[in-house]
Amino acid sequence: MRSTGLRAHRLPRFVFDEICAGSVSAAGMAILRKTQYSVRRLRLRTLLEAAHAVTRRLGPFADLDGSWTVLAEAERIAPDVVEDVLMHPSVGVWLSRALRQVLGTAADATPLWSEVGWFHAVAAAAAVRSGLSCAIAVPVVHGAVSLPSVGAYRLPNRFPVGHARLLNSATGPSIEVAGETRPVRWEAVKRHCGTARGHTVDVVVDDLDPYREFTGPVPPGPLDDGEWDEWRKLLGEAWDLLTARHPGPAEELAAGLTVVVPLDARRDMFAASSAAAFGAIAMSPKRSATEFGEALVHELQHSKVNALLDLVELHRADRAPAFYAPWRDDPRPLDGLLHGVYAFVSVVEFWHGQRGLVPASLARRAEFNLAYRARQVGVAVAGMRGLTQFTDLGREFVAAVAVRLAACEPVDVPPETATAVADLTTEHSIAWRLRHVRPDPLRVAAVVAAWLDGRAAPEAVPAGEVVPTAASGESLLAALLRLRVLDPAEFARVPHRVGPEFAYLRGDRFTAADGFAARLHATPHDVASWAGLGLALGSAALRRVPEVVRAVHHDVAVRTGTAPSPLRLVAWFDRASARSAVTGAV
Numbered sequence: 247m248r249s250t251g252l253r254a255h256r257l258p259r260f261v262f263d264e265i266c267a268g269s270v271s272a273a274g275m276a277i278l279r280k281t282q283y284s285v286r287r288l289r290l291r292t293l294l295e296a297a298h299a300v301t302r303r304l305g306p307f308a309d310l311d312g313s314w315t316v317l318a319e320a321e322r323i324a325p326d327v328v329e330d331v332l333m334h335p336s337v338g339v340w341l342s343r344a345l346r347q348v349l350g351t352a353a354d355a356t357p358l359w360s361e362v363g364w365f366h367a368v369a370a371a372a373a374v375r376s377g378l379s380c381a382i383a384v385p386v387v388h389g390a391v392s393l394p395s396v397g398a399y400r401l402p403n404r405f406p407v408g409h410a411r412l413l414n415s416a417t418g419p420s421i422e423v424a425g426e427t428r429p430v431r432w433e434a435v436k437r438h439c440g441t442a443r444g445h446t447v448d449v450v451v452d453d454l455d456p457y458r459e460f461t462g463p464v465p466p467g468p469l470d471d472g473e474w475d476e477w478r479k480l481l482g483e484a485w486d487l488l489t490a491r492h493p494g495p496a497e498e499l500a501a502g503l504t505v506v507v508p509l510d511a512r513r514d515m516f517a518a519s520s521a522a523a524f525g526a527i528a529m530s531p532k533r534s535a536t537e538f539g540e541a542l543v544h545e546l547q548h549s550k551v552n553a554l555l556d557l558v559e560l561h562r563a564d565r566a567p568a569f570y571a572p573w574r575d576d577p578r579p580l581d582g583l584l585h586g587v588y589a590f591v592s593v594v595e596f597w598h599g600q601r602g603l604v605p606a607s608l609a610r611r612a613e614f615n616l617a618y619r620a621r622q623v624g625v626a627v628a629g630m631r632g633l634t635q636f637t638d639l640g641r642e643f644v645a646a647v648a649v650r651l652a653a654c655e656p657v658d659v660p661p662e663t664a665t666a667v668a669d670l671t672t673e674h675s676i677a678w679r680l681r682h683v684r685p686d687p688l689r690v691a692a693v694v695a696a697w698l699d700g701r702a703a704p705e706a707v708p709a710g711e712v713v714p715t716a717a718s719g720e721s722l723l724a725a726l727l728r729l730r731v732l733d734p735a736e737f738a739r740v741p742h743r744v745g746p747e748f749a750y751l752r753g754d755r756f757t758a759a760d761g762f763a764a765r766l767h768a769t770p771h772d773v774a775s776w777a778g779l780g781l782a783l784g785s786a787a788l789r790r791v792p793e794v795v796r797a798v799h800h801d802v803a804v805r806t807g808t809a810p811s812p813l814r815l816v817a818w819f820d821r822a823s824a825r826s827a828v829t830g831a832v
Contacts, residue, residue: 255281257557262639265554266646268595269494275501278553279333282524285556286332289341290365296348297362306383306409307363316380317369324376331372334394334450335505335526336457340364342522343462356462360385363409364457370412371396374419384412387456388465391421397432398454398466433466436474438506440482443489445496450505451477452526458507459528460520469508476531477508483535484542491599495543495592502546503527517541519548536604536612543596547589560584560640561633568712570629570678572622572671575718577682580635587626587647591654594620598654614731617656617667624651625671666731669781673724676777676792681717683793685710690797697802697810703822707794721774723747723781746775750782758782763812770799770809779812787819795819 261274270278294310301308321328331337340361346352347361363385371393373380384391386408392398399421401410411422412430419430436451451474456463469477488496507528517529527545532538554560561584567577571586578586597616604612627648630636636644659667689707696703726747730737746761759782765775776796780788787795795816803809 255284255557257281257554262554262558265550266643268592268650270498270502270550272497272501275498278550279502279524281557282553283329283333286338286341289345290332293341293345293348293362294365296345297365300348300358300362304359304362307359307366307385309383310362310365313366313369313382316373316378316382320369320372320376320378323378324372327375328372331368331375331395333504333524334371334455335520335523336394336452336455337368338522338524339457339460339520340368340394343457360387360463367391367393370414373414374412377416379415380412381414382412383409386410386423387463390454390456390466391430392454392456392466393432394455394457395435395450397434399430399432400466433468436469438478438481440485442486443493443496445485445489445493445500447481447485447496447500447503449481449503451481452505452507458505458526459509460518460523460526467508467510473508477506480532480535480538481506484538487535487539488542491603492539492543492596495546495596498550499542499546502549503542506542517545519545521548521552524549524553534605534608536600536608540593540596540615544589544593547592548585551585551588555581555584558639559637560643561635561637563633563635567714570626570675572625572674573619575678575681577678577712577714580633583626583630584640584643587623587630587644590619590623591647591650594623594651594654598656610732613659614663614667614728616654617659617663618670620651620654620656621667621671623647625675627651663731666727669727670724672789673721673727673777673781676780676788677721677773679792680773680776680796681715682712683710684713685791685794685797690794690801693794693798694801694805697798697815697818698805703819705822707791709791710793717773721777723750723774723778726751746778746782750778755782755784759813766799766812767809770803771796776812779816783813783816783820785816785820786823788816790823 258277261270261277264270264274294314297304297310301310304310317328343352343356344361344364347356347358363383366382367384370380370382370384372378373382374393374396384393386401390398390400391410391412401423413420413422413427420427421430433454435454437448438451439446439448451469452458453468454466456465458464485496488499502525504525505523505527507526509528509530511531517527519527527542529541529545532541561580563580565579565581567579567582569578569580569583571578571583573586573590594616597612597619600612601616627644630644686708693704693707726737726740729740730751746758746765749761750758759779762775762779762782765772766779769775776788776792779785780792799810799812799815
């Protein structure tokens with residue numbers, strides 16, 4: 247490939263302003279893509295230089311220089327083709343994984359020779375698409391030879407992970423396996439092209455590439471005719487909706503979206519993107535064009551933020567997962583929090599623009615999504631305001647999110663929806679702190695001493711340190727709150743309507759509090775019961791420092807042999823919170 251020296255990319259101010267404001271123009275998206283192409287080429291060169299030290303472990307794929315020569319010659323005769331191949335999202339996913347393999351930081355057990363060997367498939371794809379004659383050893387993964395942006399050829403008899411030889415000539419490609427050569431008829435990549443109101447979306451619907459799901463190699467999963475028709479139908483309807491109601495997002499999608507990856511409907515994942523796959527979105531089947539459109543708008547925001555973070559410094563925090571994101575059960579690094587507020591404010595804008603336009607079957611979900619996402623983004627932005635790690639550009643970025651959120655403030659939200667949203671966000675925050683925040687033992691000991699001495703609780707107890715754990719999951723109360731808003735008929739059919747969760751939903755907070763406290767007598771560390779107790783009592787202490795309340799409850803039990811009543815303990819903490827509010831103490 248051509249070597250023109252390192253080129254320093256600078257982000258034009260107008261592109262940063264567009265990113266902050268929301269939708270990025272076609273010109274701005276072209277600049278982001280070009281910078282990502284430079285990053286892709288640099289990483290590829292880094293991989294090949296590092297891989298030369300391990301060529302003895304690459305077996306049939308040791309001839310990296312030969313495939314590099316093929317790629318360089320393809321670029322000479324068809325540079326646009328090579329750019330399209332290298333910018334195919336799966337190439338970015340593979341490249342990221344192969345770099346980790348060569349540098350010894352990979353977390354999975356994919357063989358080095360197989361992972362690095364996929365470079366030859368990249369070179370072969372460029373050769374096939376540019377019409378360049380060549381002979382290249384290529385990987386056989388899950389019984390298929392796959393070339394990014396070209397397609398897949400599944401061997402007639404299932405072939406284990408290994409290699410074949412691709413021969414490309416003027417008469418077309420052929421495959422040589424075990425001394426037998428046969429012509430190749432590619433199972434070509436699927437493409438969807440649609441135009442509405444002057445905007446055209448042209449995307450690959452990738453159901454073949456081994457790296458399409460942003461993970462290690464997976465088998466081809468071709469859509470059948472009915473599934474393909476449904477995906478095309480929803481893509482067309484979503485595009486019509488976006489161009490009609492959301493022209494800004496439609497313009498940036500037209501310029502930036504390159505691949506949609508259908509996921510199995512049985513998967514838990516609804517939609518996803520990857521820092522390594524600029525312009526790609528993986529998603530499970532959607533029930534409507536509206537939800538399809540929302541997923542497209544949401545996930546493309548991550549490609550924009552990833553490209554932005556390659557060009558400018560928004561903060562000086564490390565990669566430690568120490569921040570609360572209301573849409574996640576785990577702590578996030580600051581990069582992740584920035585991704586979240588930016589992507590979800592676009593979701594708020596989407597549902598704000600859809601008010602009164604969604605079909606009746608989606609009305610409740612649309613109403614809930616608008617209020618819920620707005621609340622989550624608001625909580626996150628409020629938590630970011632006091633952070634000192636932001637650069638000037640980072641503060642500008644967060645301030646722009648706040649402005650966009652304020653412009654979409656939900657109005658006329660039904661009381662039951664507003665209450666459910668408030669309860670869900672509060673319950674989630676309490677549960678997150680109980681799972682991941684550890685209070686200072688010395689501070690806890692001082693509070694325990696005050697309780698045992700019959701003194702008042704301290705008016706201010708510092709929050710603890712974030713220590714990520716693997717614990718996660720939605721509580722029964724949160725699931726019921728969500729179900730009652732989204733599907734009242736289904737909620738009415740829920741059997742066995744006993745326990746503190748149902749008492750809370752009936753509005754009987756005293757019975758609910760007693761029920762959660764009784765559970766804590768049996769299981770004193772139960773996260774869901776502490777969170778439910780916090781809601782039932784409206785406790786300021788359990789909202790602010792639940793980890794301290796639980797730690798004191800535990801330590802008193804250890805020191806005295808008897809656990810204190812959770813109701814009395816929380817009331818004791820809350821009296822201090824009330825004094826703090828009156829005196830203005832922090």
